[in-house]
Amino acid sequence: MTLTGHAYALGAGTIINAIATWKGSAFGVDLKTFADVELTNNSSSITGSIENVPQGDTTLIERSVELVLEHFGIEMGGTVLTRTEVPLASGLKSSSAAANATILATLDAIGETMEPMDAVHIGVRAAKDTGVTITGALDDACASFFGGIVVADNRKNELIKRTEKEMDVIIFAPDRQAFSSQTNVQNSELIAPWIDMAYELALEGEYEKAMTLNGFLYCGALGFSTDIMMEALRIGVKGVSLSGTGPAYSALVDKDLANELVNIWEECGTTGKVINTKINNEGSMKL
Ligand SMILES: Nc1ncnc2c1ncn2[C@@H]1O[C@H](COP(=O)(O)OP(=O)(O)OP(=O)(O)O)[C@@H](O)[C@H]1O
Numbered sequence: 001m002t003l004t005g006h007a008y009a010l011g012a013g014t015i016i017n018a019i020a021t022w023k024g025s026a027f028g029v030d031l032k033t034f035a036d037v038e039l040t041n042n043s044s045s046i047t048g049s050i051e052n053v054p055q056g057d058t059t060l061i062e063r064s065v066e067l068v069l070e071h072f073g074i075e076m077g078g079t080v081l082t083r084t085e086v087p088l089a090s091g092l093k094s095s096s097a098a099a100n101a102t103i104l105a106t107l108d109a110i111g112e113t114m115e116p117m118d119a120v121h122i123g124v125r126a127a128k129d130t131g132v133t134i135t136g137a138l139d140d141a142c143a144s145f146f147g148g149i150v151v152a153d154n155r156k157n158e159l160i161k162r163t164e165k166e167m168d169v170i171i172f173a174p175d176r177q178a179f180s181s182q183t184n185v186q187n188s189e190l191i192a193p194w195i196d197m198a199y200e201l202a203l204e205g206e207y208e209k210a211m212t213l214n215g216f217l218y219c220g221a222l223g224f225s226t227d228i229m230m231e232a233l234r235i236g237v238k239g240v241s242l243s244g245t246g247p248a249y250s251a252l253v254d255k256d257l258a259n260e261l262v263n264i265w266e267e268c269g270t271t272g273k274v275i276n277t278k279i280n281n282e283g284s285m286k287l
């Protein structure tokens with residue numbers, strides 16, 4: 001017997017990186033990671049691959065399939081393939097998108113459903129088991145799964161708040177990678193008192209102020225330039241930040257500023273790309 005399943009989940013941008021205080025906030029964007037899962041009785045192991053990334057680390061998606069099968073007591077093996085519009089290890093939650101898409105595709109393959117938060121928690125567990133995260137990144141996982149803007153407490157493993165908002169998102173994504181597992185946690189912890197202030201702003205719904213404060217603080221702690229943020233502030237953008245552990249930056253903008261910011265950021269450097277997208281309020285989906 002062969003079972004197949006297909007799904008996608010979203011990339012996301014950062015409002016508050018949770019590494020300083022374990023409390024974070026993020027928004028789902030309209031960039032998708034697709035997963036195709038094929039399961040058979042003839043094998044007991046799962047083999048993953050990432051389209052166009054032959055050297056990519058596939059342990060996260062393999063573990064994600066295993067945990068779903070374990071949950072339902074199913075003994076099957078097979079393959080999982082992802083293809084992604086989300087640049088890998090750039091701060092745009094490629095890991096959360098890959099885990100969530102894989103979990104939904106596995107559920108699709110076996111014809112099962114589960115409570116959405118249970119599915120999210122399996123993704124967080126897979127990320128912890130495979131060492132791609134510091135806090136479990138529940139904030140990123142919820143933004144990727146549900147879309148919209150979320151606030152989460154990663155230590156309590158709780159989604160605190162979710163809001164929907166129509167805004168454009170402009171992303172400056174340099175060509176290089178920065179793995180969350182290798183980020184500077186000690187420096188991130190040093191900025192905790194001020195990240196707490198940004199977190200309060202996020203709880204009050206002041207997402208753009210929260211995000212910009214987060215951006216300056218983490219650029220300082222992690223040694224990223226604030227020039228990209230300053231270029232955005234200069235034209236009136238209110239919400240701009242380093243995303244996750246970098247190197248990408250993202251900005252929340254109204255339609256009228258979107259094209260201007262794209263043009264300005266495109267002139268800022270050639271070793272990367274500028275992506276014009278929007279908040280996705282619909283979230284992930286089986287296909
Ligand atoms: N499309 C994908 N398919 C399979 N695994 C993926 C995919 N995208 C990311 N991963 C896994 O996630 C790891 C990168 O995780 P990391 O947390 O460093 O990046 P990120 O989630 O993009 O960044 P951030 O958490 O700062 O937003 C990769 O090494 C790989 O194991």
Ligand SMILES: O=C(O)C1=C[C@@H](O)[C@@H](O)[C@H](O)C1
Nearest residue numbers: 017018024133134135137244
């Ligand atoms: O690995 C982690 O725990 C995290 C990584 C970044 O994406 C952060 O933005 C997130 O809040 C937490």
